[in-house]
Amino acid sequence: xxxxxxxxxxxxxxxxxxxxxxxxxxVIGPALERVLPSSKINLGLDLKGGIHLTLGVDVAKAxxxxxxxxxxxxxxxxxxxxxxxxxxxxxxxxxLEFLLPRADxxxxxxxxxxxxxxxxxxxxxxxxxxxxxxxxxxxxxxxVKRIEDLALDQALRTIRNRIDQFGxxxxxxxxxxxxxxxVQLPGISDPRRAVQIIGQxxxxxxxxxxxxxxxxxxxxxxxxxxxxxxEKDAGHSEGRIAVERDSMLTGExxxxxxxxxxxxxxxxxxxxxxARGARIFERVTGxxxxxxxxxxxxxxxxxxxxxxxxxxxxxxxxxxSFTTAEAQDLAIVLRAGSLPAPVSVLEERSVGPSLxxxxxxxxxxxxxxxxxxxxxxxxxxxxxxGFIANxxxxxxxLIVMAGMGAFGATLTLPGIAGIVLTIGMAVDANVLIYERxxxxxxxxxxxxxxxxxxxxxxxxxxxxxxxxxxIVTVILYQFGTGPIRxxxxxxGLGIVASMFTAIFVSRAIFEEWARHCGPKGLSI
Amino acid sequence: MSFTFIKHDTNxxxxxxxxxxxxxxxxxxxxxxxxAVWGNGLKMGIDFAxxxxxxxxxxxxxxxxxxxxxxxxxxxxxxxxxxxxxxGRDYLLRFSSAENADATHLRTTVMEALTAxxxxxxxxxxxxxxxxxxxxxxxTNKALSALYYAILLIAVxxxxxxxxxxxxxxxxxxxxxxxxxxxxLTGLGMGWLVLLALGITMAVCFVLRLNFxxxxxxxxxxxxxxxxxxxxxxxxxxxxxxxAALMTLVGFSLNDTIIIYDRLRENLxxxxxxDMAHLINKSVNQTLSRTILTSGTTLLSxxxxxxxxxxxxxxxxxxxxxxxxxxxxxxxxxSSAILLALGDTDFYVRLVQRKExxxxxGEHGVV
Numbered sequence: 047x048x049x050x051x052x053x054x055x056x057x058x059x060x061x062x063x064x065x066x067x068x069x070x071x072x073v074i075g076p077a078l079e080r081v082l083p084s085s086k087i088n089l090g091l092d093l094k095g096g097i098h099l100t101l102g103v104d105v106a107k108a109x110x111x112x113x114x115x116x117x118x119x120x121x122x123x124x125x126x127x128x129x130x131x132x133x134x135x136x137x138x139x140x141x142l143e144f145l146l147p148r149a150d151x152x153x154x155x156x157x158x159x160x161x162x163x164x165x166x167x168x169x170x171x172x173x174x175x176x177x178x179x180x181x182x183x184x185x186x187x188x189x190v191k192r193i194e195d196l197a198l199d200q201a202l203r204t205i206r207n208r209i210d211q212f213g214x215x216x217x218x219x220x221x222x223x224x225x226x227x228x229v230q231l232p233g234i235s236d237p238r239r240a241v242q243i244i245g246q247x248x249x250x251x252x253x254x255x256x257x258x259x260x261x262x263x264x265x266x267x268x269x270x271x272x273x274x275x276x277e278k279d280a281g282h283s284e285g286r287i288a289v290e291r292d293s294m295l296t297g298e299x300x301x302x303x304x305x306x307x308x309x310x311x312x313x314x315x316x317x318x319x320x321a322r323g324a325r326i327f328e329r330v331t332g333x334x335x336x337x338x339x340x341x342x343x344x345x346x347x348x349x350x351x352x353x354x355x356x357x358x359x360x361x362x363x364x365x366x367s368f369t370t371a372e373a374q375d376l377a378i379v380l381r382a383g384s385l386p387a388p389v390s391v392l393e394e395r396s397v398g399p400s401l402x403x404x405x406x407x408x409x410x411x412x413x414x415x416x417x418x419x420x421x422x423x424x425x426x427x428x429x430x431x432g433f434i435a436n437x438x439x440x441x442x443x444l445i446v447m448a449g450m451g452a453f454g455a456t457l458t459l460p461g462i463a464g465i466v467l468t469i470g471m472a473v474d475a476n477v478l479i480y481e482r483x484x485x486x487x488x489x490x491x492x493x494x495x496x497x498x499x500x501x502x503x504x505x506x507x508x509x510x511x512x513x514x515x516x517i518v519t520v521i522l523y524q525f526g527t528g529p530i531r532x533x534x535x536x537x538g539l540g541i542v543a544s545m546f547t548a549i550f551v552s553r554a555i556f557e558e559w560a561r562h563c564g565p566k567g568l569s570i
Numbered sequence: 571m572s573f574t575f576i577k578h579d580t581n582x583x584x585x586x587x588x589x590x591x592x593x594x595x596x597x598x599x600x601x602x603x604x605x606a607v608w609g610n611g612l613k614m615g616i617d618f619a620x621x622x623x624x625x626x627x628x629x630x631x632x633x634x635x636x637x638x639x640x641x642x643x644x645x646x647x648x649x650x651x652x653x654x655x656x657x658g659r660d661y662l663l664r665f666s667s668a669e670n671a672d673a674t675h676l677r678t679t680v681m682e683a684l685t686a687x688x689x690x691x692x693x694x695x696x697x698x699x700x701x702x703x704x705x706x707x708x709x710t711n712k713a714l715s716a717l718y719y720a721i722l723l724i725a726v727x728x729x730x731x732x733x734x735x736x737x738x739x740x741x742x743x744x745x746x747x748x749x750x751x752x753x754x755l756t757g758l759g760m761g762w763l764v765l766l767a768l769g770i771t772m773a774v775c776f777v778l779r780l781n782f783x784x785x786x787x788x789x790x791x792x793x794x795x796x797x798x799x800x801x802x803x804x805x806x807x808x809x810x811x812x813x814a815a816l817m818t819l820v821g822f823s824l825n826d827t828i829i830i831y832d833r834l835r836e837n838l839x840x841x842x843x844x845d846m847a848h849l850i851n852k853s854v855n856q857t858l859s860r861t862i863l864t865s866g867t868t869l870l871s872x873x874x875x876x877x878x879x880x881x882x883x884x885x886x887x888x889x890x891x892x893x894x895x896x897x898x899x900x901x902x903x904x905s906s907a908i909l910l911a912l913g914d915t916d917f918y919v920r921l922v923q924r925k926e927x928x929x930x931x932g933e934h935g936v937v
Contacts, residue, residue, distance in 0.1 A: 100702075100705055102702075102704065237673070237698070238673070238674050238677055241673055241674060242674065391702075392701075392702040392704055392705045393700065393705040394673050394698065394699070394700040395697075396697065396698045396699075398694070398696035400627075400696060401627075401697055404880065405880055408878060409879060411878045412877075412878040412880075412883075415874045416870060416871035416872075416873075416874030417871070419870040419871070419873075419874060420867045420870050420871055423866065423867060424867065459883055460811055460814055460883070460886065462879075462883075463811075463879065463883050463886055463887070466874060466875050467818065467868070467871060467872065467875075469871045470868035470869070470870060470871030470872065471822070471825075471864070471867075471868055473864065473867050474825070474860075474864040474867075477859075477863045477867075478829070478860055481857075481859050481863075484574075485856075503836075506832060507828070507829050507832040507833075510832055511824075511825040511826075511829055511832075512825070514724055514728075514821060514824040514825065515822070515824070515825060517720070517723045517724060517727060517821075518720055518817050518818070518821035518824075519821070521716050521719050522716060522814060522817050524716070524719075525712045525713065525715055525716035525719070526712075526716070526810075526814070527709065527810070529810065529811075530810055530811075530814050533814050534814075537818065
């Protein structure tokens, strides 16, 4: 390639880099917003402050929940066909067990199963006491997979909804392998609340209370369960209450929920149902006047008011001993929908915004001091050539910044370390070339011939040496998480950029210089 | 103006003094092993072991003893405190158990304990990290996989590039991959698999006489072993940042090794009648200024990181500092010296005289 073309290409790269690097510069960026590309270097959470969460979705629980539902459906459908199916229950989280008291119904049951429950694979029945048949059914592999995927997707959607309600700028929520969800919330000041809102399942149900059953009794009648109850005005200590197992209505039918205050200035949550919910609610309250209705959230009874009259209009409220913030958060999770399966926090990292700023400050300081030391050292050691090497170093840094801006890469604290390290290692290519040129000059070559030979010979070594570093960088990127990826990106960009500036740009400059320097020789 | 540190005609007898360096290397590795097995042990950070770190910042500096005493309550099991950064206002609190660690609960407990101990001195939680055991195990596996793939790719690259034996490199990769796959079926942990991978790589390199690759891989293991040993001795926690530094130092040390190897190959072509020790000495001396300069500038910027980069990056910088020194030494005394032990000049001359299509003609020999 001709010298002129080299210089033109180098200038072009310079201009494009400048264009992509400038938006990330704090003062200049905003001023030139209209002309420059909008992509900026993102700051990682460790620099900006914020919270990083890895959530594990308990998909096994979702599978066992679906299995329990299938059991209830089966019983109801069998009932419609005048067959009695007894005690469907989930065993070990993966198998549904149920009893058929009359063996002569077997064929009919088979037909129901085949028609309505193709997702269940049912084993051969075993004969039990009194002519009963005991069945064990499991979901097919495909169904398990489907439920798991669905649960994960729904969890993702729900969490996204909840975070939207919470009002975080630029949240990052994504699925990860192994039923994990990664959530990044920059600039959150109260991580405690964020985790609570995200992690709360908020599975809302309405159950009728069974006053006739003593919750302390060991043996309960069928269809009755005992739930813990948060007692009003007694802090959050727990009592117990017996309720009917099947819920009348769940949170799925809640259309909206808002925090409110009663006349005692206590917080409660009002909610309105969708059309279906309103219809059911009206019917049930009409049928059960005088009974108590338990409002159950995540398996805990929040309140159990007495139904005084048929409640139309589709409105209900949950009172409990809420603080204002608790009522607000509860309203958020009710609005945003419930999580299909319990979600646990597997990893939490939160960084205060002040600490992030400190990290940026010290990182930038280290980078500046490191760069200054290297620039001084190289300048003194190589004279004018050192000056060129330093120019190349600045060019390299510009390309790194532009690359990060253009790709929307995230700058993390280790990323800053990567940049500082690049400053040290970027001069390697120049050093290799200069040492070669010095050798060639000592052999008595003219400056131009020495420059050419020096570059030619050094390029092989530079490529070999940097390729191994690039291999390491790629592996770090592939296997690293969060901040480490940031490190790999800056280091990788630094290596490639330093190769370009040292081999391509500085060669053009040197050849031009050697051509004009005459008998004085190169300052190298 | 311009300088030279190293006169161009220096001829230091590096290879002649190799036994001294071997002794130091062996000593350092032994110290590392002793420290790791019988001494402090390898302190795995919460990234890998799982656990809890809370960084608190006080309004005013506090006394170490008072802090330790104030936080030594049953609600906060297995706590250790460590001063962090300058000024005595920041402290790292570590808790041993991550099982069922509930961040909300933890925050409250820590804040209550701190308020009770230092009533007039408000503290703030500026950083909190909880890594559950599952995620810790995941990160460990990822880090070890990274090591494994690094070994694999680098070994293949070097055998292909330096010995023109891509086929042998491919055989080695297949052996490595197959070996690890089979070993993986036995349910061995990833740590053992990586050790196994190292063993297989070295054995295959030895059998196929891939001396350059063997030298590079042994040098790499040498660097990592010494650095990790010294980290254990200094009681530095191995976290993700340190892991990244270890990978970077692998890249850095390989850089150095390859520059010397490159020069050696050139010298093998130019003066094939010299004996191997001379050739290695010549190559190391010729690249010495470059080695010192590059290591020097890297050291400069690493020192800047170490002293100015702030607490979080401190261990990263420390690891790199050790690595730069050890890596530079190993390129000369381990990676190059192994070539001398494993073959004679003829063997290497034959190697480099294989097809040379990847280089431009007329590039070698005295111009």
